[in-house]
Amino acid sequence: MDAQRRMPDRLDLDLVTRTTRAMQAAIGRVIEGKQEQIDLAVLVLLAGGHLLVEDVPGVGKTMLAKALGRSIDCTVRRIQFTPDLLPSDITGVSVFNQETHDFEFKPGGVFANIVVGDEINRASPKTQSALLEAMEERQVSVDGVTHHLEPPFMVVATQNPIEMEGTYPLPEAQRDRFMARIEMGYPTRGAELEMLDSHGTQNPLSSLRPVTNGATIVHVAQSLRDVYVSAAVKEYIVDIVAATRDHPDLKLGASPRAGLQLLRAVRVHAAMQGRDYVIPDDVQALQGPVLAHRVLLTSQARMAGRRAGDVVTAASKTVAVPTGR
Structure with missing residues (x-):
């Protein structure tokens, strides 16, 4: 029985290739001229890690995160980090239900397969730290109760350079939870011209359809251990x-x-x-x-x-x- 359970997770390089190429192509239709960044985002997802995208505003950090989420048929939630954001907004909170006369848990923004943390370093260090348990242990503890996060689970956080106004530097413990960090950089002249043609009339995310699903991502990720x-x-x-x-x-x-x-x-x-x-x-x-x-x-x-x-x-x-x- 144990052997039969392990069989579906055996390494299938053809499946890995098909899955990664389909995602790369889908995201590439939204993010022009950034193949290296796209490849690394897909890699981090399959490796079960989290991605930190750092650069100045307006170069496509959030667009990359959203495109990655849209390419998979799974739940995606975006959290806009601001100075007044509370830890409970991320993890969730227990609320008293007048009908049942008991407390019930209201999940926060972290309860999704792909969590887009936009401008994570605009929130206070206390709020930033609310992600630590979720990123490391794939669970959230609220009022002594542990709530597990369903796989796949990935945090794609964007941040502005720390010298920009209104930013807080990420603590070392928070940075260490991210598997990789990338910089978007400015697009080439050709890519920027193409962006004016394709993005000027419509949002390219609106036409992006999932090319895989969460179950396939989990299966591929587990097989890569071989x-x-x-x-x-x-x-x-x-x-x-x-x-x-x-x-x-x-x-x-x-x-x-x-x-x-x-x-x-x-x-x-x-x-x-x-x-x-x-x-x-x-x-x-x-x-x-x-x-x-x-x-x-x-x-x-x-x-x-x-x-x-x-x-x-x-x-x-x-x-x-x-x-x-």
Whole structure:
């Protein structure tokens, strides 16, 4: 019986390819010229992680999050983070029912498969922290009662650069819950011209239809655990994470959770490339998006204009690359 239950979750690279390509194509019809960001968003979803999208207003952060949710036949909820947002608005609250003479739970905005947290760093740190339990344990505790969140569950949070007015920096514990961070960047001239043609007359999200469903996403995500990772590649991941803790430009290196998240991410990256095994190239491709937002630069490094991603890359170059599979 146990073997029969495990059978549906065996790795099917054809299904992974069909699912990812369909989602990438659907989202690509809404977000022009940002294939790398689209690919990473799909990867994080299949890896069971959460995504932080950071950039200036107006470059498509929220559009990417909404397009990802619309491409799947599942529940999607958007939470607009503001300074007056309360933790109970996110997690939910128990309300006394006059008819039943008992308290009943009213779910908050986090009860959905895809949760779009818009401008997360405009809310107070107390409100931001309301997401911690949900993101890590896939559950919410209110008044001593635990409410489980249905899979798939993913938080796609957008934030503005911290130097912009009215923003609060995300605490280290909150940033560490996100598997990866991406920057949208400005579109190319060609993509921006195409955007004026396609977005100028209608909202492209209105024509986006689901290309898969939540059950398929859960099935694919579970099957990706069978992607093979050799002992040498695992040691490579651990050594890169350790190298960030010893780099002179970093006052805080990557956490053990970072290594676990990188391992989950590289499995999906390998499968998206059509392989059932991980190679060092997978680790090198994802070390920046997965590790850079978890480290803290020293004040000297910040004054010198160094970027966390570049420092992570420099740290990784001090680690010997394993050969073979």
